[in-house]
Amino acid sequence: MTDNTDKPLDLASLRQRIDSIDSELLRLISERADCAAQVAQVKTADDPDAVFYRPEREAQVLRRVMERNPGPLNGEEMARLFREIMSACLALEKPIKVAYLGPEGTFTQQAALKHFGHSAISLPMAAIDEVFREVEAGAVNYGVVPVENSTEGVVNNTLDSFMDSGLHISGEVVLRIHHHLLVSNITRQDKISRIYSHPQSFAQCRKWLDAHYPHAERVAVSSNAEAARLVKTEWHSAAIAGDMAAQLYGLDRVAEKIEDRPDNSTRFLIIGNESVPPSGHDKTSIVVAMRNQPGVLHGLLEPFHRHAIDLTRLETRPSRNGVWTYVFFIDFKGHVDDPAVAGVLEAVKQHASDMKVLGSYPVGVL
Amino acid sequence: MTDNTDKPLDLASLRQRIDSIDSELLRLISERADCAAQVAQVKTADDPDAVFYRPEREAQVLRRVMERNPGPLNGEEMARLFREIMSACLALEKPIKVAYLGPEGTFTQQAALKHFGHSAISLPMAAIDEVFREVEAGAVNYGVVPVENSTEGVVNNTLDSFMDSGLHISGEVVLRIHHHLLVSNITRQDKISRIYSHPQSFAQCRKWLDAHYPHAERVAVSSNAEAARLVKTEWHSAAIAGDMAAQLYGLDRVAEKIEDRPDNSTRFLIIGNESVPPSGHDKTSIVVAMRNQPGVLHGLLEPFHRHAIDLTRLETRPSRNGVWTYVFFIDFKGHVDDPAVAGVLEAVKQHASDMKVLGSYPVGVL
Numbered sequence: 038m039t040d041n042t043d044k045p046l047d048l049a050s051l052r053q054r055i056d057s058i059d060s061e062l063l064r065l066i067s068e069r070a071d072c073a074a075q076v077a078q079v080k081t082a083d084d085p086d087a088v089f090y091r092p093e094r095e096a097q098v099l100r101r102v103m104e105r106n107p108g109p110l111n112g113e114e115m116a117r118l119f120r121e122i123m124s125a126c127l128a129l130e131k132p133i134k135v136a137y138l139g140p141e142g143t144f145t146q147q148a149a150l151k152h153f154g155h156s157a158i159s160l161p162m163a164a165i166d167e168v169f170r171e172v173e174a175g176a177v178n179y180g181v182v183p184v185e186n187s188t189e190g191v192v193n194n195t196l197d198s199f200m201d202s203g204l205h206i207s208g209e210v211v212l213r214i215h216h217h218l219l220v221s222n223i224t225r226q227d228k229i230s231r232i233y234s235h236p237q238s239f240a241q242c243r244k245w246l247d248a249h250y251p252h253a254e255r256v257a258v259s260s261n262a263e264a265a266r267l268v269k270t271e272w273h274s275a276a277i278a279g280d281m282a283a284q285l286y287g288l289d290r291v292a293e294k295i296e297d298r299p300d301n302s303t304r305f306l307i308i309g310n311e312s313v314p315p316s317g318h319d320k321t322s323i324v325v326a327m328r329n330q331p332g333v334l335h336g337l338l339e340p341f342h343r344h345a346i347d348l349t350r351l352e353t354r355p356s357r358n359g360v361w362t363y364v365f366f367i368d369f370k371g372h373v374d375d376p377a378v379a380g381v382l383e384a385v386k387q388h389a390s391d392m393k394v395l396g397s398y399p400v401g402v403l
Numbered sequence: 404m405t406d407n408t409d410k411p412l413d414l415a416s417l418r419q420r421i422d423s424i425d426s427e428l429l430r431l432i433s434e435r436a437d438c439a440a441q442v443a444q445v446k447t448a449d450d451p452d453a454v455f456y457r458p459e460r461e462a463q464v465l466r467r468v469m470e471r472n473p474g475p476l477n478g479e480e481m482a483r484l485f486r487e488i489m490s491a492c493l494a495l496e497k498p499i500k501v502a503y504l505g506p507e508g509t510f511t512q513q514a515a516l517k518h519f520g521h522s523a524i525s526l527p528m529a530a531i532d533e534v535f536r537e538v539e540a541g542a543v544n545y546g547v548v549p550v551e552n553s554t555e556g557v558v559n560n561t562l563d564s565f566m567d568s569g570l571h572i573s574g575e576v577v578l579r580i581h582h583h584l585l586v587s588n589i590t591r592q593d594k595i596s597r598i599y600s601h602p603q604s605f606a607q608c609r610k611w612l613d614a615h616y617p618h619a620e621r622v623a624v625s626s627n628a629e630a631a632r633l634v635k636t637e638w639h640s641a642a643i644a645g646d647m648a649a650q651l652y653g654l655d656r657v658a659e660k661i662e663d664r665p666d667n668s669t670r671f672l673i674i675g676n677e678s679v680p681p682s683g684h685d686k687t688s689i690v691v692a693m694r695n696q697p698g699v700l701h702g703l704l705e706p707f708h709r710h711a712i713d714l715t716r717l718e719t720r721p722s723r724n725g726v727w728t729y730v731f732f733i734d735f736k737g738h739v740d741d742p743a744v745a746g747v748l749e750a751v752k753q754h755a756s757d758m759k760v761l762g763s764y765p766v767g768v769l
Contacts, residue, residue, distance in 0.1 A: 047445050051438050052460075056467075058435045059485070062428065063468055066484060069424045070476045076417050094418075101422075102429055110436045114491050114522065118432060119425070121487050125480050155521070156480065160628055160648065176653050262526055282526065287542050 066122060073126035089130050090178070092207045092307070093316035095123060096399030100318065103402070116402060117151075124154025133157040134177040136168045148210040148305040149181040165194040169202050172308055179207065185304040185350070195306070196354055196366055199324060199395055206322050206396030208307035216242050216277050216296045218249075219265060219288035223272045226291060229253055233264035234277035242277055245295040250275075307398070316399040319372040320349065323382070325365045326391035333363075333388070340384035341369060344377045362390065372397040432488060439492035455496050456544070458573045458673070459682035461489060462765030466684065469768070482768060483517075490520025499523040500543040502534045514576040514671040515547040531560040535568050538674055545573065551670040551716070561672070562720055562732055565690060565761055572688050572762030574673035582608050582627075582662045584615075585642045585654035587635045592657060595619055599630035600643035608643055611661040616641075673764070678739075682765040685738040686715065689748070691731045692757040699729075699754070706750035707735060710743045728756065738763040 073089075080087035102119050103112035110118075127133065135157050137149040149159045160177075162168045168180040182195045216238055220226060232250060236257045239246070246255070253275075258264050261278035265286045268276040275291065276282070283290060313319075327333050341348055350368040371378040373394055386392050412420070439455075446453035468485050469478040476484075493499060501523050503515040515525045526543075528534045534546040548561045582604055586592060598616060602623045605612070612621070619641075624630050627644035631652045634642040641657065642648070649656060679685075693699045707714055716734040737744040739760055752758050 048442060051442050051445070055435060055438045055442075056464075058431050058438065059464060059468065060471070062431050062435070062485070062488070063471060063481070064473070065424050065428050065431070066481065067473050067476065069421060069428070070474075072417050072421045072424065074475055075412065076414060076421075079412075079414055079417070098422075098425060102425065105426070105429060107430070107433050108436075109440055109495055110433060110491055114494070115429070115432065117521070118484075118487055118491055119428070121484055122428070125476055125484055128480070129475055155483070160652075163632070266529075286526075 069122065070126045070129055074129060077130040088311060090127055090133055092313045093319075093399055095120075096208075096316040096318070096402050098123065099402040120151070120154045121156070124156040128156035133179065135159045135179045135181060136162050136171040136177040137181040138162060138165055138168055138183060144212055144214070144303055145181055145183055145305060148183075148212055148303075151212070152181065152208060152210045152305075152307060153179070165192070166198050169198045169204060169308065172204055172310065173202065175310070178309060180204075180308040181210070181305055182308065183303055184209075184306045193354070196324075196352065199366075200364070202308075204308045204310065205312045206306050206398050207309040207311065207313045208398045209320065209401045210305040210307070211302050211401045212305070213302045214241070214296070215279055215294050216261075217279070217283060217290045218292040218295055219268060219276045219278055219283050219286075220291050221269045221286070221288055223270075224268065224275060225272050228273050229275045231256055231271070231274045232277060233258050233267050233274060235259070235261050235264065238277050241296045241298075244297045245292075249292070304401075312396060313398050315372040315374050315397070318400050319370070319397050320368055320400050321371055321373055321378060321397040322366065322368050322395040323385070324393050324395060325367060325385060325389045327363050327365065327389055329363055334365075336388045337365065337385060340381045343384075344381050346371055346377060346381050370400075435488065436492045436495055440495060443496040454677060456493055456499055458679045459685075459765055461486075462574075462682040462684070462768050464489065465768040486517075486520045487522070490522040494522035499545065501525045501545045501547060502528050502537040502543040503547040504528060504531055504534055504549060510578055510580070510669055511547055511549055511671060514549075514578055514669075517578070518547065518574060518576045518671075518673060519545070531558070532564050535564045535570060535674065538570055538676065539568065541676070544675060546570075546674040547576070547671050548674065549669055550575075550672045559720070562690075562718065565732075566730070568674075570674045570676065571678050572672050572764050573675040573677065573679045574764045575686065575767045576671040576673070577668050577767045578671070579668045580607070580662070581645055581660050582643050583645070583649060583656045584658040584661055585631060585634060585644055585649050585652075586657050587652070587654055589636075589638045590634065590641060591638050594639050595641045597622055597637070597640045598643060599624050599633050599640060601625070601627050601630065604643050607662045607664075610663045611658075615658070670767075678762060679764050681738040681740050681763070684766050685736070685763050686734055686766050687737055687739055687744060687763040688732065688734050688761040689751070690759050690761060691733060691751060691755045693729050693731065693755055695729055700731075702754045703731065703751060706747045709750075710747045712737055712743060712747050736766075 077089050080089065099116045099119060103116050106112045106115045133153055135149050135153050137159060138145045146159065146161065153159070162171060165182050168182050171177045172180040183192045184195045185192065229250065231254045233256050238261055239255055239257065258267065262282045264276035265278045265282035265288055268274050268288060269286055325337065327337060347370040348367065349370060352366040354364045354366065373379065373382065443455050446455065465482045465485060469482050472478045472481045499519055501515050501519050503525060504511045512525065512527065528537060531548050534548050537543045538546040549558045550561045551558065595616065597620045599622050604627055605621055605623065624633065628648045630642035631644045631648035631654055634640050634654060635652055691703060693703060713736040714733065715736060718732040720730045720732065739745065739748065
């Protein structure tokens with residue numbers, strides 16, 4: 038080959054080593070795909086409509102990969118590679134079809150690809166209830182919908198859709214989102230009179246903006262990347278955007294991580310038609326309807342406390358079925374197959390006018 | 404390591420085998436990342452600004468992977484996994500930044516991710532000359548621009564941008580694109596009066612539509628997925644879209660592969676600041692300015708014929724510098740470092756009023 042560096046031997050032997058690693062990788066990935074094909078055969082022999090994708094199994098594999106990862110790649114990057122390998126092996130049998138809240142290029146698409154890998158077939162829907170309908174109709178295997186933004190709160194459409202649906206939650210995906218105030222090298226930082234960003238990012242940085250730039254005009258644009266681009270030609274403007282846009286446009290960070298809550302993240306749910314067996318590290322989501330009586334919330338929560346079940350979220354929504362009735366969405370650690378959880382749910386039923394388990398599913402791995 | 408009997412294993416032992424394969428994969432991918440880090444060290448010792456991404460080396464690795472791939476995964480899928488592994492190893496040192504002709508969710512983004520893997524930082528630009536400017540300014544390492552659609556012809560903006568630019572072509576990506584006429588289960592196929600699709604897809608299926616549905620209204624929408632979605636609720640409509648949309652919406656194919664040219668594909672170029680050494684299977688693109696004299700094209704092409712150099716494309720564009728002068732964009736097999744190619748280029752120079760080598764680069768692997 039024609040590498041003209043001073044140390045051709047070092048490079049050459051490193052490359053030889055990489056080549057022999059690649060041969061091994063090729064063999065192992067192929068063997069893994071063979072095994073996956075055999076798993077599919079065994080399952081189909083028992084049940085022609087068998088499901089090959091197993092969320093609990095995938096979560097276990099990814100957790101083990103991250104625990105044992107020796108570096109230098111970080112755990113997330115390594116898990117991402119394994120997700121792609123599993124996605125490719127699975128697609129060999131039956132590619133997974135996934136509907137998500139579109140349009141393309143949104144965080145929800147990012148969540149869908151993060152969860153299912155790029156061998157899945159993913160298509161955008163215009164509304165959350167459309168995602169539910171496509172999954173219910175069997176046109177796709179799974180749906181991906183946003184359920185919670187740590188700053189803006191709950192996505193009500195998603196909760197409402199669950200009330201009317203027989204679908205199960207089969208997984209969750211969490212994406213972390215950081216925002217910075219960015220300027221270009223022509224910006225006069227003492228004269229910033231206009232700030233560009235996506236409307237959602239404005240909402241997530243509202244307090245910081247009110248405190249630091251109360252008089253600057255806020256101009257909503259279609260994406261944070263677009264905001265960053267605009268700043269390059271306007272000396273009186275700044276943009277709110279993330280790392281990727283800052284890096285690409287070579288913008289400077291006047292202020293970092295300006296989101297109002299430091300743990301700014303968006304949570305997405307995977308919805309499907311089947312319930313998921315325990316993975317060893319699971320969450321359960323339920324919806325409970327209660328009459329509006331004194332002490333109702335206390336009575337509802339007491340069994341969780343008694344059984345030492347860890348609540349991770351509780352949301353209240355007005356019921357659409359009757360006056361003076363409330364609906365609680367509750368997430369907690371554990372799986373419905375755990376005896377303690379089963380005990381809690383029995384107790385909750387006695388307080389509630391209605392209760393539905395939305396699903397038990399692996400805690401988001403990445 | 405494992406017994407190689409042909410007898411199908413039970414689920415538990417198959418999964419044990421997958422787990423042990425995964426442990427090996429984890430170890431090997433980590434070792435590969437270590438090697439890549441060492442390669443970077445060796446290079447940086449010689450040159451602090453050394454480039455770690457080597458298009459010719461990556462093409463060689465992918466070609467070998469595809470040649471030796473034993474199945475059951477197909478070669479493209481296996482190469483995609485290796486692309487991601489290499490992308491992750493590279494990002495460990497210095498993530499590659501790529502500008503592409505946006506918006507997000509287009510084929511050009513797909514080409515960028517196909518070529519650089521998902522560990523690259525990719526950002527959309529609004530116009531082709533912006534992609535060139537970002538690469539020239541060093542704000543990104545590479546750019547991705549469409550250059551050729553087999554049905555609609557050449558992307559003139561890209562050719563024009565090359566005339567004014569000092570950038571090199573460092574790679575090419577080819578995406579195949581098939582279109583179908585799709586209907587839903589409520590469609591009355593004898594009453595189709597409206598067809599939805601993206602404007603580009605209409606252009607690529609124009610002849611077929613003129614022959615088969617000359618009187619149907621053609622309604623341009625923002626994407627083929629959107630076209631497919633609309634058809635589900637209109638009994639008198641059909642859509643032109645690809646496999647993915649057909650599968651997702653459960654639409655039937657009234658006619659398959661209706662694109663006017665059966666090899667309908669789009670070709671993209673990777674542009675960068677460095678020239679690429681030979682990979683063993685390369686292409687070269689040149690631009691030649693010629694006075695408009697009798698026999699000029701014959702004189703230009705004769706040296707290629709004489710040296711048995713395979714021309715893959717020839718495009719003519721009017722020059723913007725003078726009257727009666729033409730500019731030819733020529734692609735051919737081989738690398739400028741090949742003696743035969745060097746000989747041809749010497750001969751071409753004698754006929755031309757000007758000649759520029761846009762780049763020698765690996766023939767698209769996938």
